[in-house]
Amino acid sequence: MFVPLSIISEFLFVEPFIIFHVIEDRVTSFVLIVFISLMSAIVIPMNIYRIRTLQKSTTKIGGSIAGSIIGASAGICSCGPIGFSIVSTFGTIAGTATAFLTNYEIPLRLASLLLLCLVYYTTVKSISIECKIQ
Amino acid sequence: MNKRLVVSVVFVVLVIVVAISFSSYQANLLEMHDKTKYLERIAAKTASPLVNLENGSPPLGSESAPVTIVEFGDYQCEACYHWFHNTRSTLIDNYIETGKAKLIFVDLPFLGRDSPIAAQASYCAEDQGKYWEYHTILYTFQDGPPDSGWADRDRLNSFAFSLDMNIDEFNECMDSSKYKKRVKANYDEAVKNGANSTPTFIIISQDGAIEKFAGAQPYPVFASMIESML
Numbered sequence: 575m576f577v578p579l580s581i582i583s584e585f586l587f588v589e590p591f592i593i594f595h596v597i598e599d600r601v602t603s604f605v606l607i608v609f610i611s612l613m614s615a616i617v618i619p620m621n622i623y624r625i626r627t628l629q630k631s632t633t634k635i636g637g638s639i640a641g642s643i644i645g646a647s648a649g650i651c652s653c654g655p656i657g658f659s660i661v662s663t664f665g666t667i668a669g670t671a672t673a674f675l676t677n678y679e680i681p682l683r684l685a686s687l688l689l690l691c692l693v694y695y696t697t698v699k700s701i702s703i704e705c706k707i708q
Numbered sequence: 709m710n711k712r713l714v715v716s717v718v719f720v721v722l723v724i725v726v727a728i729s730f731s732s733y734q735a736n737l738l739e740m741h742d743k744t745k746y747l748e749r750i751a752a753k754t755a756s757p758l759v760n761l762e763n764g765s766p767p768l769g770s771e772s773a774p775v776t777i778v779e780f781g782d783y784q785c786e787a788c789y790h791w792f793h794n795t796r797s798t799l800i801d802n803y804i805e806t807g808k809a810k811l812i813f814v815d816l817p818f819l820g821r822d823s824p825i826a827a828q829a830s831y832c833a834e835d836q837g838k839y840w841e842y843h844t845i846l847y848t849f850q851d852g853p854p855d856s857g858w859a860d861r862d863r864l865n866s867f868a869f870s871l872d873m874n875i876d877e878f879n880e881c882m883d884s885s886k887y888k889k890r891v892k893a894n895y896d897e898a899v900k901n902g903a904n905s906t907p908t909f910i911i912i913s914q915d916g917a918i919e920k921f922a923g924a925q926p927y928p929v930f931a932s933m934i935e936s937m938l
Contacts, residue, residue: 584787584923590933595926597794640717652819652854653785653906655922661818673819673853676786 576611606683613690620697644686652676763893769810774914775937780816780903783826783846784854788907791924792847798927816898820854827891829864832881836873913937
């Protein structure tokens, strides 16, 4: 998740050669990407395990996927190829939507991180109860 | 409730995927419709396409510089703003002022209704010999999301005023939409050259070799590309 997020947020460039570049005023955004990727990498497999092994409901994986998607979409640069395709297809209203994702990148990523932390907490709690040896 | 959430998330993802696929499909279809254009495009991918820069900005730097840097950009683009403030000045100091390269800006105004208007304003400034000053002021005062008003007509006028331009002449130029076609021609040229994001750069050497890449990339990328072409 870290690699695609870094590419869409323009921290990682693959052309003309692979280069990683974080400018000073976007450090916060980069740090949030690291945490979102880390939390997604922990929370999603935990919930997959919970569903497959314990045959439990899909309640929490919904939250973890939502958290990851919010975190990922918040970084979509409206100037990038995804933004260009959306604006070219749907016009200026889509432009405003992608601009919203870019401008509220930090609050959206914080919200996503909060959601992932909440899912992590409830999942850990639920696993420790469900896996308790009687 | 939770099922609804999962379904909504899947639906949003699907809409995004369909939108992107439809957009590229439509572009391919349009190209295929005009077979000659399509074949030209295929040929351009294998050979060096010649970028038509006649509608672009006046060159920044020496006309006879061996390397040409073409920037396809939008005045409302945040990534262009980052490139302008983090990479461009070092590039100017080391390659443009030394006569090794020249920079040409070609508009790719797609982010909102103020983008093409700002581009037209830059050419109205060119009429008064202040294209690059106006370009600089636009990227200096970029503030807020596209179409938030920072590049509306009143602000464009105030930028012209702060550059001591003749406001009557500037207004006349803007009211007549004199450069609307030029900006559209630049947009078409950018798309023709495969630019689908801003900023996109094409670096052209004296012998016609071309390197294209996108994004607000750091200075070492440009230095490396330019050095390999000198």
